[in-house]
Amino acid sequence: FPSDAIRNFSIIAHIDHGKSTLADRLVEGFLTGTIAKLRKGEQQTLDKLKVERERGITGQYSSNSLFKSKYASFGYLFEGTLKAQTASMFHSYMNKCYMLNLIDTPGHVDFSWEVARSLAACQGALLLVDATQGVQAQTLSVFHVAKEKGLVIVPILNKIDLPAAQPELMAAQMQSTFGVNPSDILHISAKTGKGVEKVLEAIIRRIPPPVSALARNDKRLKAFLFDSSYDKYRGVISLVSIQSGVMQRGDRIQSIATSKRYEVTDLGVMYPEEVPTISLREGQVGWMVCSMKDSAHVGDTLHRVGETVEPMPGFKPTKAMVYAGIFPVDSNDFVKLEESIKRLTLTDRSVTVSRESSTALGQGCRLGFLGTLHMDVFRQRLEDEYNANVIITAPTVPYKVVYGDREVYVSNPTNFPDVTDTSNKVKEVQEPVVKASIIVPEEFLGEMMDLLFAHRAGETDYRYLDDSGASSSRILLTSVMPLSEIVTDFFDKLKSRSSGFASFDYEDAGYKASNLAKMVFLINNKPVDALALIVHRSTEHAVGRAWVKKLHRVIPRQLFEVPIQAAIGKKIVARETLSAMRADVTAGLYGGHHERKLKHLENQKESKRRMKKIGSVDLPQEAFFDILSSK
Numbered sequence: 001f002p003s004d005a006i007r008n009f010s011i012i013a014h015i016d017h018g019k020s021t022l023a024d025r026l027v028e029g030f031l032t033g034t035i036a037k038l039r040k041g042e043q044q045t046l047d048k049l050k051v052e053r054e055r056g057i058t059g060q061y062s063s064n065s066l067f068k069s070k071y072a073s074f075g076y077l078f079e080g081t082l083k084a085q086t087a088s089m090f091h092s093y094m095n096k097c098y099m100l101n102l103i104d105t106p107g108h109v110d111f112s113w114e115v116a117r118s119l120a121a122c123q124g125a126l127l128l129v130d131a132t133q134g135v136q137a138q139t140l141s142v143f144h145v146a147k148e149k150g151l152v153i154v155p156i157l158n159k160i161d162l163p164a165a166q167p168e169l170m171a172a173q174m175q176s177t178f179g180v181n182p183s184d185i186l187h188i189s190a191k192t193g194k195g196v197e198k199v200l201e202a203i204i205r206r207i208p209p210p211v212s213a214l215a216r217n218d219k220r221l222k223a224f225l226f227d228s229s230y231d232k233y234r235g236v237i238s239l240v241s242i243q244s245g246v247m248q249r250g251d252r253i254q255s256i257a258t259s260k261r262y263e264v265t266d267l268g269v270m271y272p273e274e275v276p277t278i279s280l281r282e283g284q285v286g287w288m289v290c291s292m293k294d295s296a297h298v299g300d301t302l303h304r305v306g307e308t309v310e311p312m313p314g315f316k317p318t319k320a321m322v323y324a325g326i327f328p329v330d331s332n333d334f335v336k337l338e339e340s341i342k343r344l345t346l347t348d349r350s351v352t353v354s355r356e357s358s359t360a361l362g363q364g365c366r367l368g369f370l371g372t373l374h375m376d377v378f379r380q381r382l383e384d385e386y387n388a389n390v391i392i393t394a395p396t397v398p399y400k401v402v403y404g405d406r407e408v409y410v411s412n413p414t415n416f417p418d419v420t421d422t423s424n425k426v427k428e429v430q431e432p433v434v435k436a437s438i439i440v441p442e443e444f445l446g447e448m449m450d451l452l453f454a455h456r457a458g459e460t461d462y463r464y465l466d467d468s469g470a471s472s473s474r475i476l477l478t479s480v481m482p483l484s485e486i487v488t489d490f491f492d493k494l495k496s497r498s499s500g501f502a503s504f505d506y507e508d509a510g511y512k513a514s515n516l517a518k519m520v521f522l523i524n525n526k527p528v529d530a531l532a533l534i535v536h537r538s539t540e541h542a543v544g545r546a547w548v549k550k551l552h553r554v555i556p557r558q559l560f561e562v563p564i565q566a567a568i569g570k571k572i573v574a575r576e577t578l579s580a581m582r583a584d585v586t587a588g589l590y591g592g593h594h595e596r597k598l599k600h601l602e603n604q605k606e607s608k609r610r611m612k613k614i615g616s617v618d619l620p621q622e623a624f625f626d627i628l629s630s631k
């Protein structure tokens with residue numbers, strides 16, 4: 001294919017706005033026959049993820065749209081499948097045949113790195129908005145990335161067949177949010193197919209071809225590796241965008257990132273399933289298998305051995321922003337758990353892993369994630385695909401502790417210094433902050449302001465996205481707030497306090513000095529490492545009280561009185577006392593009943609085995625799970 005007949009594009013859309021339906025419609029219309037053969041059952045061809053299928057994400061799963069929104073856009077994370085929605089299609093327009101490559105982009109900026117990478121393989125993006133729902137926060141942030149990359153944006157309003165569609169109002173909203181001209185907005189129904197022809201025309205006419213290589217007349221092979229997945233039988237499968245030259249089977253290639261050399265054993269296009277071809281040429285997008293053993297270096301540039309090329313512009317390396325400890329419920333399962341984690345990270349290099357051990361929970365791993373959605377997806381994968389019974393501790397963020405002349409990042413509260421002890425010479429503590437965006441109907445403005453305030457948000461700005469004047473007018477709220485405030489139950493609260501109408505997104509906004517300290521819990525005067533947490537000093541009493549109450553509830557009574565305390569440095573900020581109980585389990589049984597007596601002793605022994613000892617206090621393992629589980 002001559003590269004002026006190629007178009008590389010992605011679809012930017014909020015969950016449920018119709019991305020899969022449109023992708024399907026585009027492919028379907030122009031591969032008549034091929035698709036019919038590939039289609040298995042009712043399933044949408046391009047929507048082939050296990051999690052998506054299971055949750056029925058394309059379909060009736062509207063009862064839990066939050067869950068959906070968390071899982072739907074992560075196709076590239078799943079083993080054995082290439083990008084869920086990467087496909088090549090052919091379309092004839094004005095007597096010329098075009099190759100249109102649809103490249104999947106994750107819909108959430110937790111994965112901003114991946115978004116940037118996928119978009120780097122495109123020259124344009126379809127910006128798809130549901131005409132009944134309007135613009136959502138996540139669409140907004142992905143749009144900004146696309147705009148930064150200089151992509152041509154094709155604005156589209158979908159679902160115009162629905163009676164609830166408000167195309168004029170939503171077009172005005174798109175104009176004020178994205179700065180697009182209303183006359184450029186296509187009005188379509190991906191479901192009925194109405195207007196889809198116009199989308200194809202716009203892809204061809206508005207989005208430029210990938211001409212750079214052609215213009216330079218450069219024949220050297222330069223391939224941009226923008227995604228990869230792992231297949232049990234074939235090893236690593238990479239998605240590449242050919243920037244210049246031709247890639248063929250048998251080619252000896254080299255990675256710029258690692259200098260490692262490989263032989264191309266197979267390649268082809270996604271049509272939408274993998275179809276082998278003889279070569280991939282400049283401008284094309286396709287899959288490639290070479291003898292890569294471990295994971296591919298996504299964002300890498302590949303060239304032919306013996307030639308040199310300029311690497312593609314660097315992509316910010318992934319930076320873990322949310323950490324959590326992960327432990328097997330049964331400590332004998334640690335090896336299995338670690339193996340499962342290693343296998344999963346083969347297809348998702350952005351997860352960082354290190355070992356962690358805790359007196360309370362035994363041996364485990366500490367995992368670092370790009371964000372909370374990333375963590376949820378990983379947890380789900382671990383549970384689903386490996387059937388691993390695990391406990392994941394409440395998430396924490398990386399704090400920056402500033403000493404006289406150095407800064408130390410602390411991602412595990414156990415390692416956080418006692419800031420009240422001046423001999424530690426801590427000058428300042430900083431926490432990661434994010435710029436949060438919420439899009440919500442105006443009637444929920446008050447609720448949202450309260451919620452933001454309760455989560456230590458700074459000054460909040462807001463502006464109207466449309467001027468319908470109705471209470472359903474949408475507003476965009478932006479505010480800088482601590483990341484730690486959104487890693488637990490913020491999403492759930494946001495959804496419930498806006499009756500499900502709010503959409504939320506955030507982006508990294510650096511670090512900010514904050515009045516934080518480590519809270520330690522003492523059970524019978526012994527600190528418990530796994531329970532340490534970082535609190536803002538303004539909330540220390542409330543947090544301390546809530547936690548000691550919780551501990552009081554789950555710790556069984558002992559033979560002696562047990563104080564449960566929350567401390568910051570040497571200061572006790574909350575306390576409960578567990579009263580003593582009598583030890584002799586047989587005391588209540590009067591003479592003679594020997595068997596019963598034995599049974600009781602046996603029971604006691606059994607439960608002892610599952611006990612953890614904190615000083616002289618016996619704690620059942622389950623109590624820790626109750627306390628620490630982030631669920």
Ligand code: GTP
Binds near residue numbers: 017057
């Ligand atoms: P996920 O599959 O959850 O990632 O969402 P998505 O953005 O890919 O949306 P999807 O294509 O699955 O569409 C979501 C729902 O909207 C489905 O029930 C579709 O049938 C429906 N839908 C999509 N496009 C249209 C349309 O033009 N009109 C109507 N009435 N429904 C549509």
